Amino acid sequence: MKEQKPGYCTLCRSRCGSLNTVENEKLVAVEPLPGHPTGGALCAKGRAAPEIADSPRRLTRPLRRTRPKDDPDPGWTEVTWDEALDDIARRMREIADAHGPQAVAFAATTPSGTPMVDSIDWVERLVRAFGSPNLLYAVENCGWHKDYAHELTFGADIGAPDYDAADLIILWGHNPARTWLAQATRIADARRRGARVVVIDPKRGGSGQQCDLWLGVRPGSDAALALGALRHLIHERSHDEDFVRSWTNAPYLVDLATGRLVRSAELPGH
Ligand code: SF4
Structure with a gap:
């Protein structure tokens, strides 16, 4: 069965409105969605969404390393989400109890150019609630001044152009x-x-x-x-x-x- 579902591309901060063709529960095409506030056009990355969603290299389940970090073969083993989350939470708590929460560093992909854009606020809340000051971002050269220079200079971000x-x-x-x-x-x-x-x-x-x-x-x-x-x-x-x-x-x-x-x-x- 073929269906067309309105939505938006999550692959960067632009969040372009999109019309998604789904055939037998598989995304097969993505087109612009005229009428959506950001639906005027899609870039090559957005149009490639079906390839990304269906890529055999896409990670869809948590993998646990079973060999040391210097072993050329990481020995990845699939685990459930519950196992992965319990494992991560236990290790974070152990480090915080032994050395303080500041001994834990978190890392996130750039919110500007990845689907992290819709989750970063929650990641920041987690990091702050945990008590660590360490959040590593991959921020582009062009993003740093936009996100921080105005904030540090004027106390407010750059705002939205009219x-x-x-x-x-x-x-x-x-x-x-x-x-x-x-x-x-x-x-x-x-x-x-x-x-x-x-x-x-x-x-x-x-x-x-x-x-x-x-x-x-x-x-x-x-x-x-x-x-x-x-x-x-x-x-x-x-x-x-x-x-x-x-x-x-x-x-x-x-x-x-x-x-x-x-x-x-x-x-x-x-
Ligand atoms: S990746 Fe391209 S299509 Fe997707 S939101 Fe960003 S600019 Fe729009």
């Missing part, structure tokens, strides 16, 4: 046509509506091929471009001065000797 209302969209070191298909679809919609798209990236492939202006900076020269753009805005007085004064640290004094912002306590008379 592509639907934007007149100008600047993609700087971000290539959603390659890495976040649902965003690329929304940007294409915005461009059709009249928004202009600028891409700043040494490589043109992907979003750089679908923009109004591509600035192919040399790797490592982004700061020079940013400073040049700032200088131009100030020189032409085309910046929003009220906004800059109220919401940025641009009007603050800088101590040229240290390069740090001057504190009120350091001013004469304080």
